[in-house]
Amino acid sequence: MRYVIIGGSAGGIGACESIREVDPVNELVLISDEPFPQYSRPMISDFLAGKATFDKMMYRDDDFWQKNRVDLKAGRKVVHLNLNERLVELDDEEKIGFEKLLIATGGKPIVPKTDGIDKKGVFTFTTISDAERLAATAKKNQKAVVIGGGLIGISVADALVERGVAVTIIELKDRILNLILDEAASRIIGDFMEDSGVTIITGQTVKTIIGRLDDDTAVGGVVLSNGEEIQCDMVVFAIGVILRTELVAGTDVKTNRGIIVDRRMHTNVPDVYACGDVAEVYDFVFGENRVLPLWPTAHLGGRVAGYNMAGKKAEFPGGTAMSALKYFGVSVISVGLVNPVNGEEYDVVVQHDSAGNVYRKMVFRNDVIVGFTLVNDIERAGILFYLMHSRLNVKNFGSQLVSDDFSLASLPSDIRRKLFLEGTKWTTSPE
Amino acid sequence: MRRILVFEEYCMGCGLCEIHCKVQHSQSKDIIKAYNREQPKPLSRTKLVKAKPVSFAVQCRHCEDPPCVTACLSGAMHQDEESGLVVHDKDKCIGCWTCIMVCPYGAISMDVSGSGVVAKCDLCQTLDIPACVANCPNEALVFEEVVPEQ
Numbered sequence: 001m002r003y004v005i006i007g008g009s010a011g012g013i014g015a016c017e018s019i020r021e022v023d024p025v026n027e028l029v030l031i032s033d034e035p036f037p038q039y040s041r042p043m044i045s046d047f048l049a050g051k052a053t054f055d056k057m058m059y060r061d062d063d064f065w066q067k068n069r070v071d072l073k074a075g076r077k078v079v080h081l082n083l084n085e086r087l088v089e090l091d092d093e094e095k096i097g098f099e100k101l102l103i104a105t106g107g108k109p110i111v112p113k114t115d116g117i118d119k120k121g122v123f124t125f126t127t128i129s130d131a132e133r134l135a136a137t138a139k140k141n142q143k144a145v146v147i148g149g150g151l152i153g154i155s156v157a158d159a160l161v162e163r164g165v166a167v168t169i170i171e172l173k174d175r176i177l178n179l180i181l182d183e184a185a186s187r188i189i190g191d192f193m194e195d196s197g198v199t200i201i202t203g204q205t206v207k208t209i210i211g212r213l214d215d216d217t218a219v220g221g222v223v224l225s226n227g228e229e230i231q232c233d234m235v236v237f238a239i240g241v242i243l244r245t246e247l248v249a250g251t252d253v254k255t256n257r258g259i260i261v262d263r264r265m266h267t268n269v270p271d272v273y274a275c276g277d278v279a280e281v282y283d284f285v286f287g288e289n290r291v292l293p294l295w296p297t298a299h300l301g302g303r304v305a306g307y308n309m310a311g312k313k314a315e316f317p318g319g320t321a322m323s324a325l326k327y328f329g330v331s332v333i334s335v336g337l338v339n340p341v342n343g344e345e346y347d348v349v350v351q352h353d354s355a356g357n358v359y360r361k362m363v364f365r366n367d368v369i370v371g372f373t374l375v376n377d378i379e380r381a382g383i384l385f386y387l388m389h390s391r392l393n394v395k396n397f398g399s400q401l402v403s404d405d406f407s408l409a410s411l412p413s414d415i416r417r418k419l420f421l422e423g424t425k426w427t428t429s430p431e
Numbered sequence: 432m433r434r435i436l437v438f439e440e441y442c443m444g445c446g447l448c449e450i451h452c453k454v455q456h457s458q459s460k461d462i463i464k465a466y467n468r469e470q471p472k473p474l475s476r477t478k479l480v481k482a483k484p485v486s487f488a489v490q491c492r493h494c495e496d497p498p499c500v501t502a503c504l505s506g507a508m509h510q511d512e513e514s515g516l517v518v519h520d521k522d523k524c525i526g527c528w529t530c531i532m533v534c535p536y537g538a539i540s541m542d543v544s545g546s547g548v549v550a551k552c553d554l555c556q557t558l559d560i561p562a563c564v565a566n567c568p569n570e571a572l573v574f575e576e577v578v579p580e581q
Contacts, residue, residue, distance in 0.1 A: 014501075042504045046525050056523060059506040296502035296529060303501065324528040331541070333532045378528060379537055382498075386535035407480035408489055408537055409439075420437065420492075424535040427496040 002027040003309055004088055004096055006078050006247070007104030008037025010295045011276030013060060014302025015102050015309065018428065020068045022310035029096055030065070031073045031088070034127060038064050042295050044131035048138070048159035057128070081247045083269055100309040103248065103259060103267075103274040104302060107241030107293060109152075116209030121219030121234040125156045126241065134236070140164030143232040145222050147206050149176030151323060153238035154189075158327040160236075161196050168199040168230055170206055170222075172239075180323050180334045184350075185373050188357050192328040204228075209235055241293060243278045256280055258291045263315045265305035273309055275301035284318030284389060285336045285370050292319045303428040312430035318389065324378070330357070333381040336371030336388060337363055346370070351402040360402040367395040383408055386419065389426050432515055434577045435554070435564055437487050442479075442571035444486035448563035449475040452490075455555055455562035471545035476552040477563045478538065488563060488572055490552035491538045493517045499530035499539065507548075516554060524548035 003019055005012045008030050019028060030037075040059040046052035065072040073090070080089040087095045109124035111117065123134050134156075138144065142165050146153045149171030157167045169176060175186040176193075190200055204224045212220035221231040243258045253267045254260045259274040263282055266273050275281070276298035280289040297319040307314035322335040340346035340363055347364040359375035362384070369388040374381050384401060387394055392415060400406055408416065450462070457465035457473035465473050477490040497517045499508045507524035510517055526548035531539045542550040555561040564572040 040505050042527065043525060052525060056525075057505075059504075295504050296533070300501050322532060324532045326526060326528055331528055333528060335532065378531060379539070379541060381528075381532045381537075382534035382539070383537045385533055405482070407478075407482060409480040409482035409485045409487065413485075416439075419535055423492070423494050423496075424498055424533075426498050426533060426535075427494075428501065429496045 001099050002029060002097060003100045003102070004098035005030040005102040005104060006088065007102075007106055007276065007278075008032030008034065008072070008074070009041055009104070009106060009276065010059075010298035011104035011106075011302030011305070012102070013038060013064070014299040015104065015275065015306035016064075016068050016070050018303040018306030018314075018430075019310045022307060022312050022430070024069075027071065028069065029071045029073065029098075031076050031078055031090065031096075033075065033077045034129075035075045036128070037072075037074060039128055040295075041127065042155075044125065044128055045155035045159040047128065048131045048135050048156070049162035051162070054128075078247060081251055083251050083253070083272065086271075099271060101272045102302075102305050102309060103253075103272070103278060104276045104298070104305075105244040105247065105278045106298075107243045107277040109237055110240050110242050111237050112239070114206060114209055116211065116219075119209055119211055119219045120217055122209065123234060123236045125152050125236055125238055134160075134234075137234060138163050138165050142166070142234065144168070144234045144236060145170060145206065145230055145232040146236045146238055148238035148240065149173075149200065149202070150179060150238065150240065151177070151325070152240075153236075154193075154325070154327050156236050156238055157193070157198055161198060161328075166197060168201060168232070169193075170204050170224065171200065171202045172205050174202050176200060176202070178339075180321060180338065181332070181373060182339050182361065184352060185332065185334065185338075185359055185361070185375050188359060188375050189328060189330045189332065192330050196328050198328075206235070241277065243291065245278060256289075260289060264308045264313070265301055265316060266308060271309075273305040275305045282316055282318045283320050284391075285320040292321065294319065294322060296322070300428055307428065307430040314428055314430040317426045317428070322385070324381075330376060331378050332373070332375050333378045334371075334373040335381070335385055336369075338371040338373045340365075340371070347398075349399050349402050362398065362401050364394065364398055367393045367398065369394060369398070369401075372401075380406060383411075385426070386424050387411075387415075389424065432577065433554075433574050434493060435490060435552075435561060436573045436575055436577075437489065438571050438573065439485060439487035440571075441569045442487045443569055444479065444481055445568065446479050447566045447568060448477045448488040448572060449479050451562040451566040452477045452552075455558070456550075474540055474542050474545055474550050476540065476550055478540070488567075489536050489538055490563065491517060491534075492536055493552075493554065498533040498535070502529045502533045504529050517551075518553070519549065519551055521546050521548055521550070
């Protein structure tokens with residue numbers, strides 16, 4: 001009996017842990033195309049900013065693989081899956097058989113076909129190698145253009161500013177962080193970014209990357225879709241990731257945008273599981289499977305997959321778009337549906353103290369929380385997440401959730417008692 | 432394993448739990464210095480919450496299956512294999528606030544003026560009884576052996 005895991009980040013690591021909780025004996029092989037997979041990818045911006053050393057970035061201890069008796073094949077790539085014969089084939093033609101397989105291959109950054117893309121000074125920002133390359137290049141008083149104002153774009157901008165680089169963000173939509181924040185919250189963080197010297201250009205994209213006058217092979221600037229030219233020394237693409245589903249192409253494994261899995265992280269093919277960014281997992285707000293490329297969701301899914309692979313029954317408790325951020329001195333937690341489009345279906349409560357840059361927004365549907373955003377006063381976010389994930393009816397106290405003095409004590413006693421007795425169901429416990 | 436039990440019906444809202452937690456987590460462990468002199472100001476890891484007539488103190492419950500550990504981006508929040516306690520390594524923490532997003536008790540604090548990262552109850556590892564419990568005048572906080580499920 002052998003478990004094989006492809007991918008050694010949040011999901012793969014989670015699966016190793018839960019498999020070993022249940023099954024200390026059978027063989028466990030993990031293949032990762034990175035040399036040191038056990039680092040925290042979200043921390044690459046801390047690394048680039050000089051706030052975290054390589055050691056500090058280690059998500060698990062150096063002896064993690066050894067301790068869990070994982071046969072780690074690092075820096076290796078799976079090139080082919082043979083699901084009929086239950087074999088994975090590596091880049092050096094080694095073939096490894098499996099009884100249980102987990103696909104946790106994640107995503108890779110989208111780099112759209114753009115003129116000038118092959119010039120020196122074009123980067124992406126997903127892995128530690130990306131961060132190391134950028135760290136070796138980015139120097140004080142240089143200029144960078146970051147394409148994309150989402151989470152990755154903001155995180156790389158924050159790190160570059162820390163390094164003394166002047167950053168311009170080019171966002172196609174009308175505001176930065178538009179997928180996770182509404183206009184008001186986006187404005188607060190945008191103001192802080194501009195105060196830190198970041199230029200934010202919205203409604204534009206980069207058409208061409210142009211070379212330097214003295215060296216056309218190196219980045220000298222970009223031309224926007226409106227024809228405007230911006231001089232810069234480096235360009236970072238941060239417009240999103242495509243899922244690495246290529247291994248299952250041509251197999252029976254069903255995919256949509258990502259690999260489709262059930263609540264046990266099982267694909268439609270027996271003994272083949274998927275988790276992390278590459279999988280479409282259950283979103284409890286939408287009640288359907290979606291791609292949720294988030295570290296905690298990936299780790300949670302990996303743990304659930306591991307339990308099931310090892311023969312214990314565990315269910316993914318559901319995720320949703322959920323982000324905590326601290327960039328440019330602004331702390332934000334935003335969860336679920338915060339930009340409802342059909343106004344009639346939703347009730348929205350907002351409290352905005354613009355002087356203190358404190359912002360709270362709750363979105364309800366049929367008296368159940370479906371989304372919230374907190375800016376700069378975020379310590380009670382987990383209570384809201386609990387109410388939201390538990391789908392509790394908040395009709396009688398929903399409007400108080402945005403008030404300054406809301407606390408656990410404000411909840412009805414039956415909810416409070418249930419919480420203290422049972423805790424949250426956002427867990428991975430097997431049956 | 433011993434855990435802090437909270438009895439809201441006995442809580443008077445006096446706030447001594449927070450005061451003594453703060454002192455216990457100060458550098459000097461001296462109430463006057465902790466309140467008047469120390470910089471950064473020590474932070475209470477127990478939170479007295481009030482909504483009249485209800486009041487009680489809440490601190491990390493040291494969940495059996497802790498969501499903060501699952502969500503942690505850096506590996507700073509972890510569960511001690513022997514004690515089962517949820518342990519926070521402040522040197523490893525980057526203060527991304529992801530644990531705060533998923534703690535159903537709202538028991539994790541942002542130690543912005545101190546370490547710059549999060550802080551939470553450690554059950555006062557150097558004391559027999561956690562400071563908040565020892566100084567609760569009305570037994571609204573009790574430190575007791577609890578039997579884990581299963």
